[in-house]
Every structure is written in C-alpha cells, then in structure tokens.
Amino acid sequence: MxxxxxxxxxxxxxxxxxxxxxxxxxxxxxxxxxxxxxxxxxxxxxxxxxxxxxxxATTVGVVDGAVVAGRNRVSLDWVAGADPLAGETARAALGRDANHRDFLLTRPYVPGLVRIRLSDPADPHPAWLVSTRRPEDFAAAVNAPRNAG
CATH class of the missing domain: 1.10.287 (Helix Hairpins)
Known part of the structure; x- marks a missing residue:
C-alpha cells in the first residue's frame, strides 16, 4: 500500500x-x-x-517499503506498528504525554498525528510522531504489510 x-x-x-x-x-x-x-x-x-x-514541500507517507517523513526514512522492517492520534490525544502526545526521545515531524496547522513505533534497538528514537491530515489512512498504510502477512 x-x-x-x-x-x-x-x-x-x-x-x-x-x-x-x-x-x-x-x-x-x-x-x-x-x-x-x-x-x-x-x-x-x-x-x-x-x-x-x-x-x-514536506511530504509524509509510505513509499517503496519505507515510512517517509520529510527527508527522513525508516524501513517498514523496523516498524513495530502505527497508531492514529487526533484531537486531545494528539495534543497530549505533543504535550503532557510527550516522550523527549521521540522523533518529531510536526506542523502546527495540521491537527492529526501518527505515532509510528520502532523496533530497532539501536535507534535512539522509540517512536516517530508525524503530522498528517488523515491519521487513520496513514496508520493503515504503515500497518498494511504486517496485517497482510
């Protein structure tokens, strides 16, 4: 997908x-x-x-077997899953529930987020928080290879 x-x-x-x-x-x-x-x-x-x-010019998505967030890429092999966040949950993920180790690619004018959990033990970021206007679609695209197999 x-x-x-x-x-x-x-x-x-x-x-x-x-x-x-x-x-x-x-x-x-x-x-x-x-x-x-x-x-x-x-x-x-x-x-x-x-x-x-x-x-x-910032683009986000799932392309060629990798999650792309601006200039950053991570292979889907290292992704443990993705969760769509919207409304108060998204605000809390960037505020009171924030993890200072998470990688952020956020835009203040985009209300939704996707939390992409990583499984690479060598990565300093346990998760990526990426802004998106359609969090459910983005999370479904990240989770699609895992759900198919």
Whole structure:
C-alpha cells in the first residue's frame, strides 16, 4: 500500500505573508528612495514566498517499503506498528504525554498525528510522531504489510 501526503501551508498563511510584505513595503517606502524600496520589496516578497514554498514541500507517507517523513526514512522492517492520534490525544502526545526521545515531524496547522513505533534497538528514537491530515489512512498504510502477512 502506498500513501503520500504533502503538508502544505494553509491559505491564510499566504495572506499573512502578503500582509507582512506589504507592511515592510510601506515602512521602507516612507524612508528610502523609491527604486531601492522597490528592489527591497521585491526581494522580501521572493524570500517570504520561497520560505512558504519550502515549508510546504514536506511530504509524509509510505513509499517503496519505507515510512517517509520529510527527508527522513525508516524501513517498514523496523516498524513495530502505527497508531492514529487526533484531537486531545494528539495534543497530549505533543504535550503532557510527550516522550523527549521521540522523533518529531510536526506542523502546527495540521491537527492529526501518527505515532509510528520502532523496533530497532539501536535507534535512539522509540517512536516517530508525524503530522498528517488523515491519521487513520496513514496508520493503515504503515500497518498494511504486517496485517497482510
């Protein structure tokens, strides 16, 4: 089973970024030569846009026999299982019930999580906590090879 999800930023982050660049432009145009202010504003807009695109490029899922979380991969051979977490359970997993040894790939605008338990005794992380918009589907994809055999 293959599962892939891109953790793109919500539309309102783009709106906030545009308002941020606009406020920079207003401040710079008030004190600097218009040509320099225009160059600064364009460069600021490009920089903020690239930052949003880079933050949105994160993908998570199960591909080619491995769990993928951003640039990180772990083979399904080393996965003991996965549990979907949503709502208060997900918040508790990142808060009061957190394990400081867990590997985290979380996004504040994505409400769901999957806890992926690892079986590798040499791994310093007993589990991965990965943000996802569809925790049940992601957990099912991680657990599918174990359930099939």
């Amino acid at each position: 293959i599962y892939r999800e891109r953790l793109h930023v919500p539309w309102w982050w783009v709106l906030i970024a545009a308002l941020f660049v606009l406020s920079l432009a207003v401040a710079v145009y008030a004190y600097v030569d218009p040509l320099i202010a225009t160059v600064f504003t364009v460069l600021a807009a490009v920089g903020v846009g690239l930052a949003l695109v880079a933050y949105s």
